[in-house]
Amino acid sequence: MNANEQWLLSPPRTDAAWLAAHWMPFTGNREFKASPRLIVGGQGAYYSTHDGRRVFDGLSGLWCSGLGHGLPEIAEAIGRQAAALDYSPAFQFGHPLSFELANLIVERMPAGLNRVFFTDSGSEAADTALKIARAYWRARGQAGKTRLVGRAKGYHGVNYGGVSVGGMVANRKTFGQGIEADHLPHTQPPAGSFHRGMPPAAGAHGTALADELLALIQLHDASNIAAVIVEPFSGSAGVVIPPVGYLQRLREICTQHDILLIFDEVITGFGRAAAWTGAEAFGVTPDILTFAKQVTNGVQPLGGVVVRQDIHDLFMDQGGPDYMLEFPHGYTYSAHPVACAAGITAMKLLARENAVQRVHELAPHFEAAVHGLKGARHITDIRNYGLAAGFTIDARPGEPARRPYEIGMAMYRKGFYVRYGGDTIQLAPPFISTTAEIDRLVAALGETLQETA
């Protein structure tokens, strides 16, 4: 039975009284419940909707389903695992799958990053990485190294650590004091730049932006700074690509001043940047790296943190008697067996389906297509890397977020799901997309821009 047939038998309720019980995340709840958009099925690069339509998945879910939807291997692996072992205690006991998944992940890491700590989400991965950084310096006898440095426009999830180092104003301003954090300037070029891929190194958008870290070191002294956390490229902010040389310079400064460099790869791992990681794509190796989303193709909630072996080993060496905990941290569902079953299968499928190679081959076509919208109505900038693109939309006076919302809704009515947020539209089509599907997606966006007031 396909999703449409299922719907005919039992259409979901969409009346406001029914929908009211679920307070939805990062959603305009009042608007949604007045005009519900329920997704009832997913196959390949398409969703089916409660009103019986097929919609192209232009953001791979929320950047997580690059292999497309409805993969029987993952469904079978989850079913088998739930029947064999549905849950086992995450603390002081283990199950075989987490070790297999950790090894599969390590295989895809830049050299030296080879110890994996599992979480259930990207937000938990970001907070875990920050805690590892602080605990590491404490274990090294430098307990004063606690300050954390993030970046304007950065997104590291929604828990307190991630929001504190994050730089999305809308996600910060509502919640009062977080933990102490400083922010580097963002690297988004001025509107009208229309850079393809990485912005050039020249001028203010080169290593000068990374050198801002030196000013923070001068202000606080490196003896007080634990870590710098950045996304290799920012997704949520509207696809912000690092200028040539920027990440290299951050790496250099962190190494010189004994500051840990954390890459938040929740979006860039695994495949989106036409490489297994952003670290590999941009040729810069962090000390700590986070992942989530694509690790299970979005099928189960799972994230994690990968660290350099010597960071891990320091915890072991300083751990006291061997029955003691080396790191008092973890989640009930860390390395959940069913999520690990999905992760193992997804990691194998990414390899078998040549996901990285596919993205590499599609990326030039995608780049040409999205930059073809330069000059289209309301577009003030376009940025892209791998299979990710961000468009800045000219703001209506006093209402920067309205036009992107209207565009997103009009696209959905036409049969294309795209992400809108702030003053941007974002595209991140599945790795399995065809060039024709990409052309249709971008053509629909062009048409919608033209029709939008």
Ligand code: PXG
């Ligand atoms: N770090 C980064 C770099 C992310 O992109 C998170 C942490 C948090 O992950 P969880 O699993 O806790 O959501 C993310 C998540 C968007 C969008 O449209 C981006 C994310 C989530 C939802 C929407 O840009 N990124």
Ligand code: PLP
């Ligand atoms: N709150 C309470 C009262 C708990 O007992 C626990 C876990 O035992 C948590 C929060 C944390 O939940 P999780 O481990 O799923 O993050």
